[in-house]
Amino acid sequence: MPASVPGDAVVTVENLQTTFHTRIGPVRAVDGVSYSIGKGETLGIVGESGCGKSVTAFSLMRLIEPPGEITGGAAFLGGENILDVPEERMRELRGSRMAIIFQEPMTAFNPVLTIGYQMDEQITRHLRVSRQESRERAIEMLSLVGIPAPSERYASYPHQLSGGMRQRAMIAMALSCDPEFLIAD
Ligand SMILES: Nc1ncnc2c1ncn2[C@@H]1O[C@H](COP(=O)(O)OP(=O)(O)OP(=O)(O)O)[C@@H](O)[C@H]1O
Ligand SMILES: [Mg+2]
Numbered sequence: 001m002p003a004s005v006p007g008d009a010v011v012t013v014e015n016l017q018t019t020f021h022t023r024i025g026p027v028r029a030v031d032g033v034s035y036s037i038g039k040g041e042t043l044g045i046v047g048e049s050g051c052g053k054s055v056t057a058f059s060l061m062r063l064i065e066p067p068g069e070i071t072g073g074a075a076f077l078g079g080e081n082i083l084d085v086p087e088e089r090m091r092e093l094r095g096s097r098m099a100i101i102f103q104e105p106m107t108a109f110n111p112v113l114t115i116g117y118q119m120d121e122q123i124t125r126h127l128r129v130s131r132q133e134s135r136e137r138a139i140e141m142l143s144l145v146g147i148p149a150p151s152e153r154y155a156s157y158p159h160q161l162s163g164g165m166r167q168r169a170m171i172a173m174a175l176s177c178d179p180e181f182l183i184a185d
Pocket of ligand 2: 053
């Protein structure tokens with residue numbers, strides 16, 4: 001059923017369907033998810049383990065890989081159907097207008113690059129700022145999420161942070177370009 005679409009909705013998801021094509025047949029992990037979120041609104045999605053929350057999140061970020069496939073539905077961010085735009089456009093949207101805080105922080109970071117390098121890569125890709133401004137913004141974000149000694153953490157590799165700190169660093173990275181739509185898995 002299509003979600004009712006208020007005029008000021010930031011995100012509207014309509015009948016999202018994601019299927020995994022497995023050897024024992026298709027697994028319909030997400031089957032008809034619809035919702036709409038307005039500016040400043042938060043939507044909480046609850047459900048038992050394995051019910052499809054992460055697959056829904058990955059689908060909206062277009063991070064589903066084979067044998068998984070988005071098999072139906074639409075998702076509008078502004079006027080664009082993000083399930084339908086070219087991958088190139090998706091790369092512009094990801095990390096800037098929409099961002100995800102992954103359930104597994106190790107999924108978010110490349111283990112061989114420092115936290116700061118990865119945050120700078122994202123910030124300078126999407127915002128018109130110098131390296132120096134990017135560094136300042138990254139350290140400010142790390143500080144805002146409550147990471148002690150943020151300049152040191154900026155220069156750390158992911159494995160040098162505790163699990164909780166890695167989660168915070170991931171939140172800092174997701175927030176660094178001020179996304180309109182933030183998914184917290
Ligand atoms: N690569 C895959 N191949 C087949 N099935 C998959 C694959 N990835 C996910 N699934 C299935 O999709 C379903 C939804 O998984 P998902 O990770 O979205 O659950 P979840 O609601 O996020 O659970 P949790 O609360 O434990 O994080 C599960 O039944 C899972 O087995
Ligand atoms: Mg999950």
